[in-house]
Amino acid sequence: MIKHRRLSDVLFGALIVIFGLYVAYAGTQLSMGSMSRIGPGFFPLGLGVIIAALGTVAALEPPESKQETAFNFRSLIFLSLALITFAMLVESLGLVPATTSLVILTAIGGRERISVRTLIGTAIGLSLVGYLLFIKLLRLPLEPFATGVFS
Known part of the structure; x- marks a missing residue:
């Protein structure tokens, strides 16, 4: 049996990827500094890359067969x-x-x-x-x- 991804999951993951890439891009507009003395752009760049990676995982993750539960x-x-x-x-x-x-x-x-x-x-x-x-x-x-x- 083939399970299809929900469009909302893929779109949500894509939205997270876009946001992460924007944060990473904004980080590149600031000074990176050096490894011994990091600048203000280092953290946003790293955070943006992590957010984009998590968005990719969210978009490509196989669907679960669980039934959805009510919001708690x-x-x-x-x-x-x-x-x-x-x-x-x-x-x-x-x-x-x-x-x-x-x-x-x-x-x-x-x-x-x-x-x-x-x-x-x-x-x-x-x-x-x-x-x-x-x-x-x-x-x-x-x-x-x-x-x-x-x-």
Whole structure:
């Protein structure tokens, strides 16, 4: 049995490719700099290439035989709430509590239930990765645990 791609999937993938190519082109209009000191055009160029590649995959991916499910508004609400809460808490409470709230709210909004052990492990793991990446490696001015609440 031959499965046909939906036209909407192909058009959506093509739209993503066009957007990615535009971002990459816009990046080439800025200075690239050198490998030791990258310029402002380096990131948009790389991001545009990645977006275009993902658009190509989306357009050419074989169709799935699953039935489509109804849109889950609960997930949309909780994921949006998780991002807003993270943005509000990261400066006032610190990276670790903000990341923990992000993990908890996204778990509540998910379609599948996860165990408390998995939830705690995910929160600890993401907090550790965030600490090492953003605070230690990139040296962003973030605190793991802030001292002043809503100051």
